[in-house]
Amino acid sequence: MDNEFSELKNKWGKSKKNINLSITNIESIYTKIKKKEKENYFFYYSTITILLATFIAISLFFYYVAPVEETLSRIGAGLMIYGLLFRIFIEVISIFKAKRINKLDDTLKTTENIINFHQFRKKIHTIIAPIIIILYTIGFYMITPEFSLYIEFWNLFLIDISYVIIGIILFIIIRKGVKKEMQKLNDIIKLKDDITE
Amino acid sequence: MRKNKKELFETIYYQHQPMVLQMCLGFVKGDDDLANDLLQEVFISVWRNLEKFKGESTYKTWIYRITVNTCLQYIKKDNKVTMFSISEIENQLAVADNDENSTNPNIQRLYKAIGQLKKIDRLIIIMVLENQDYNSISEIIGITPTNVRVKIHRIKKRLEIILKNNKNG
Numbered sequence: 001m002d003n004e005f006s007e008l009k010n011k012w013g014k015s016k017k018n019i020n021l022s023i024t025n026i027e028s029i030y031t032k033i034k035k036k037e038k039e040n041y042f043f044y045y046s047t048i049t050i051l052l053a054t055f056i057a058i059s060l061f062f063y064y065v066a067p068v069e070e071t072l073s074r075i076g077a078g079l080m081i082y083g084l085l086f087r088i089f090i091e092v093i094s095i096f097k098a099k100r101i102n103k104l105d106d107t108l109k110t111t112e113n114i115i116n117f118h119q120f121r122k123k124i125h126t127i128i129a130p131i132i133i134i135l136y137t138i139g140f141y142m143i144t145p146e147f148s149l150y151i152e153f154w155n156l157f158l159i160d161i162s163y164v165i166i167g168i169i170l171f172i173i174i175r176k177g178v179k180k181e182m183q184k185l186n187d188i189i190k191l192k193d194d195i196t197e
Numbered sequence: 198m199r200k201n202k203k204e205l206f207e208t209i210y211y212q213h214q215p216m217v218l219q220m221c222l223g224f225v226k227g228d229d230d231l232a233n234d235l236l237q238e239v240f241i242s243v244w245r246n247l248e249k250f251k252g253e254s255t256y257k258t259w260i261y262r263i264t265v266n267t268c269l270q271y272i273k274k275d276n277k278v279t280m281f282s283i284s285e286i287e288n289q290l291a292v293a294d295n296d297e298n299s300t301n302p303n304i305q306r307l308y309k310a311i312g313q314l315k316k317i318d319r320l321i322i323i324m325v326l327e328n329q330d331y332n333s334i335s336e337i338i339g340i341t342p343t344n345v346r347v348k349i350h351r352i353k354k355r356l357e358i359i360l361k362n363n364k365n366g
Contacts (some may be wrong), residue, residue, distance in 0.1 A: 005353055008307060012219070015304040021214040026210055032237050033244050053263040103242050103247060103266040104259075106339030107317070109265045148335075191269060194317045195338060 039100050044098065044146045048091045055084045076142025081138065090128055094120060111192045118185040125178040133170060137163070213260050214240075216327065220261075223323045224268045226312030227305050239267045254336065261329065262337045265320045310359045318352045321337055325349055 062068065062077045097120055101113045140163060147157050217239050221232035232331060242263045311319050317338070324334050331349075335342040 004357060006358075009326055010330075011303055011307055013306075015214050015301060018221050018301070019218050026207060029210070029237060029240050029244075033241050036241050055261055103263050103270075103289065105266075106262065106337060107265050107269065108339030111269070114270070191317060194315050 044095050048088060048095070049086045051084060051091060055081065055088060058084065066147070067145055070146045073143040073146040079135045079139030087128070087132050090124055094124065108192070108195050111188060111195060114141040114188050115185065115192060118181055119186060121181050122178070122185060125174055125181055129174055133167070133174075137167065156182045162173070201349065204245055206240075206247060209243060209256055209260070210240055211245075213257065216257075217260065217264050220264050220320070220323050220327070221268065223308055223311045223326075224316075224319050227308030235264075235268060235271055238271065239264050242267060254333075258329075258333050258337065259326060261333070265324075265337055268320060269316060306360075310356060311365055313359050314352060314355060318348070318355070320354060321345070321348060322352045325352075 061080055062081070068074055068077055097113075097117045101110060101117060103110065105113070141160075144156065144160065147153075147159075151159075214236070217320040218232060218236050221239070225231040225235065239260070243260060246263070250256070254262075284346045295337070311322060314322065321338065323336060324337070329337075331342040334349075335345045338345065340348075
């Protein structure tokens, strides 16, 4: 076996000499570095930007456009706004956990950090996000009675129905996210088993 | 500082590019495009972390660590339309002109055999082929040198069987 392996080593060594330096020129690496920096920024901050924009829009809406007066409506508006605020807080933790994945660590530690990150993402998708959506929905329907005093029945009916449709779309998106996250998690757990076996 | 960083980066790049590329080729069963993608990812990480290098290990061991982690985290970007710049297209053409490895059946067979191993085993055996000692591999992977020794023994056996089967088949 040792002789055969030495032969493989020889083949390996010879083939390296054939690898030409022009295969990837350094300029294309610099171009990719710039592109990657932009992509990373988008990866980390896109979700939080969308959530923050929604939070600001809803807050401004309840403050300037429709300042609800009844207690039931106020609780409803609170559920919607604080639910979003909580989701933003969770996203900040998620970014923090993602940044802890460091390619400079040894493979086992990196793998453990990735598992930790995906387990957290799984919790977001399976527990936190549904709870926030349920609270948001309850809040939305709690403000409906007061809105019905100012909006025509059919308009309100359309708003309520469209919310259900948006809810179904959100459910499908979240389900897809969970499946993807679960697949990644399983792959990485298997990798960790392979490292430690 | 920026100029020094660039000079250091380019020195590291030209010294270690063949080693990283060959490691990536072994990992992705000799697929040139994927290996070049991985190579770029590795050196992007090298650039971004250059200031963090503390000299506790050699640059070679440090780059191995980044290469192993990059390969294992790599997700194949299927069905994705990629926009190439002119320099990248020229670069791809250069690959087609200069790549002798892609036409070398011996090395292609070896890449394919390595590709049949588990992901982590591929990277370990490649480091052995690159003459890395047990202690370095143990430092890169994060397991004990004894565990590395046992693993290498198993991987060599598995690789031998794969090569024999491929030869007969």
